[in-house]
Amino acid sequence: MNQAGYSTEAVENLLELYEKFKPQIEARVEQFHRIWREQDEDAMFKELIFCLLTPQSKAKYCWAAVERLFRNDFVFCANWRQIAEKLNYVRFKNTKARRIEQVVKSFVKKRSCVVFEILHNCNENKTARDKLVKQVNGLGYKEASHFLRNIGRGQDLAILDRHILKNLVELGVIERIPKSLTRRRYLNIEGKMVQFAQVVGIPMEHLDLLLWAKQTGEVFK
Numbered sequence: 001m002n003q004a005g006y007s008t009e010a011v012e013n014l015l016e017l018y019e020k021f022k023p024q025i026e027a028r029v030e031q032f033h034r035i036w037r038e039q040d041e042d043a044m045f046k047e048l049i050f051c052l053l054t055p056q057s058k059a060k061y062c063w064a065a066v067e068r069l070f071r072n073d074f075v076f077c078a079n080w081r082q083i084a085e086k087l088n089y090v091r092f093k094n095t096k097a098r099r100i101e102q103v104v105k106s107f108v109k110k111r112s113c114v115v116f117e118i119l120h121n122c123n124e125n126k127t128a129r130d131k132l133v134k135q136v137n138g139l140g141y142k143e144a145s146h147f148l149r150n151i152g153r154g155q156d157l158a159i160l161d162r163h164i165l166k167n168l169v170e171l172g173v174i175e176r177i178p179k180s181l182t183r184r185r186y187l188n189i190e191g192k193m194v195q196f197a198q199v200v201g202i203p204m205e206h207l208d209l210l211l212w213a214k215q216t217g218e219v220f221k
Contacts, residue, residue: 004199006172011200014171018202018210024219025209029152032205032221036152041116044151045107046070048115050221051147052099052138053090059220061089075104099138125153141186149205150221158190159208167211168193 018025035043046066053062068086069075075083084097106114114135122128125148132144139147145157158164165177168189173196178185197204213219 004196006196006199007170010171014202014210014214015200017214018206021210021213021219022206025206025213028209028219028221029203029205032150032154033152035150044116044119047150048103048136048147049075049100051143051150052103053087053096054146055140055143056092057090063221064088065090069100075100076107096138102137119151119153125155125157128153129157141181141183149208154205156194156204158186158193158204160186160189160193163215164208164211165189167214168196171196 034040035047049069050062050066053065065087069078069083074086078086078101080094080097080101083100084093087093087097090096103115115132118128118131118135122131129141129144129148132139132147133141136144142160145154146159148154148157149159160181162177165174168174169177173192174189178189181189193207194204197207202210209219209221
């Protein structure tokens with residue numbers, strides 16, 4: 001352990017891995033930033049649907065489902081049962097399909113939705129996240145953080161799923177994986193992760209992608 005309480009060996013291994021994946025991570029993060037920079041609401045909406053699908057499901061299956069849903073604008077004219085039929089290998093597909101139908105109706109009606117109103121009215125990412133969690137059914141702190149990161153607004157946010165929490169334990173950032181994540185507990189762990197990122201010199205937007213690359217061998221989203 002070093003003076004900060006982090007595992008020296010685990011940190012050294014992580015930094016070595018970062019050098020390997022850094023170009024891919026930078027390219028992916030630039031794609032995210034371009035979405036916000038260009039105010040690409042279609043891309044934002046896809047990322048929103050993606051993040052509504054991801055809880056307890058594999059990211060690649062979820063993104064494949066997103067691509068099926070948006071093919072020929074299917075998602076904009078389908079009901080939740082039809083949406084559910086496109087959610088191959090996605091867990092809790094009926095519940096998630098209902099949530100998708102809900103946000104799509106809002107999007108189609110106004111050609112905008114409450115999500116975009118929140119984003120455009122909140123300069124602070126954490127404020128935007130709080131409002132997303134309160135107003136969008138299906139977005140918890142993890143999903144809202146994931147969404148904001150994927151549209152270029154995740155510079156100071158942590159995406160705390162069990163895989164990330166496990167890595168934070170191995171790195172010595174936290175002592176144990178909590179049994180549940182209340183808002184207070186989430187913010188506390190997020191603060192520790194932000195501090196760790198600063199100490200080791202890996203941007204928060206990069207750190208999540210790096211820890212997932214450590215698990216899967218590739219940079220995805």
